[in-house]
Amino acid sequence: MTDLPNEEVSRQSRDAWNRTAAAMRSARAEKHPGLVYPIEVTLKCEPRIAYLKELIEQALKLGHFTVGGERVEIDGFKIRDIEDWTTQLPPSAEEIFDLLSTRCAVQCEFCYLRMDTGNTVAKFNINRKSDIEKDVELRLLLAETGRRLFAPTFQLEEVLSHPLFFHAAERMRKISDQPFYLSTTGNALDERTIDRLEAVAPVEIRVSLNSSSPDVRARIMQDKSSTVLRSLGIMSSKHMRFSVSLVAWPAMAWSEIEETIRFADKSRPYAIFVILPGFTRTFSPQMVIDSDVYYREVAERIVALRYSVRTPLILHPRLFEQIALGYPPNTNLVIGVTPDSPAANATIRIGDIITGMDDFANIVSQRQLSNLLSLRHRSLKPFVSIHLLRDGEPMRFELDVHGAYRAGYPNKPPFEDHFGINLLSQGIAISDLREISRIASKRGARKVAIVTSRVVLPTLDDLIERWGTLLWGDLEVVPIVPENRFFGGNIFLGELMTGGDIAEAISELHARDPDFDLVLVPSPAFGPGGWWRDLAGEPFSRLKRRSKIPVELLICSPFE
């Protein structure tokens, strides 16, 4: 990593933006009158729409429709009665905010839209402003009567810029006391907007700051406004819950990244997230950086910087830090403590290794600690006892939870918080490993492969070594890491794999070793909701059909 911006990355990004802009223009040119959901955007949440399309297309292959005996052309359909498609589900403000996220005032070089492969289920929302407003109004009315409609997966931009945002937020606040989670570039975060956000609390804001330098913001984000730079101090003075994120973009010098971190640190967010940049195969035919080398350097610099800022500095993806710096896997390592939190007041610090909490003196996994901290946080008990190792010495700390809340610490329930303790990872639940054994036993399998990603691999290997014999006896369980060919480039997260990527890995595995008799696929790759489809819209059942080895889904939360 040099202290000079990588200008080639900026040049590639400009080319990528030109391609994206052309795709957007083309999509707008094709649009039909009225509100349109492209089939793809409903696939993950409502495949019955795709089924109806298939039925109509089948009929049109075998005949034609008529009106008064005359042939008529058919090229689409509309839902006749919305009541057929609503479900009784808790209201989701995020679903409505997503529909309003159709514009952005900045043009970041690292924007995910510049790297879109074009074949995911997320599409541009090309509907007219008035049609989007009608759509949102309909969903608000449904939410107010306890119902929800399928949520299309449009590509997301900035929500706070939309004039309807506060109208929607105020109405949703009347029917839900759950926090609103908003991600914003901060251009709209002036004092009046922050006041209005405070009025619809609880709200958690992730400010995508990226740079605190007006010059860099103009160069990398095409942004000439300084609203976001003032916003952090205002939110801090109001004790609002917010975090800051920045992409460690190679076209920024390290000194510029560090300056931004130090700037954000002054406003005391609950955390600063430093995101490692991803490049899909469509961003550039050639990889513009050596990712492994670059990521490792960023990780090393972030870890070194942690000791000279107050705010927790968290690398994303979190587990990359473990790989890059060779930490022992499955350790409850504290990587940051939020200022003014119960943990900070009790002098818990970076490098401590937590071993127990209250009556749980011997915590066996990262997920167990994470779950216990979450439960205790929600219980609103006034004191919590943390057992830890500091430089190898066992120690015990009493956390005065209510004392911190009384002093203005904003991260109390209903927000998720661990008393200000930020751990390297949430890890993998032992119950998920037990599920491997249950499925294998049901299927009579003796040699099982489990799909994972290269960031999770060391953690999973370690858990299998420590717990495998106890959990599943002589069953052989081997992790496999599919290559992400769908997105290509340097994309490696498990949640971004598709059924096609996994099917290819299974074929290769079968060719190498035909003795495997079961493959387990963690469910996050097939998305939330009950329909189990991947980012390309393909159902898990298709992977089952095309796989050379029997495949089952392992229902679990993301391993991270």
Place this chain on the structure above:
Amino acid sequence: MEEKNISPFGFAIEGRGRGSRSAERLEDFVKAQILGLLDIVVLTNKGKIVEVDGFVWMKDAFGRVEDGAPKSIPLNDDDGSGQ
């Protein structure tokens, strides 16, 4: 990737026939399917609603052209379940 593991979708004739039913029974089945579909959706062309009232088989589909003319299925049903 090729889907090599999919077994071919089978089709055969089972049984010898049990009476004197004609193809109208199948026609009714197709009609009920299309009417069921049109109960859920309304068809459109370039975004505009098209209230269809019939369906005509293509001449070359399934040999449904016994008398040389394509056979039509009326969709404006008496029971009002159509469009």
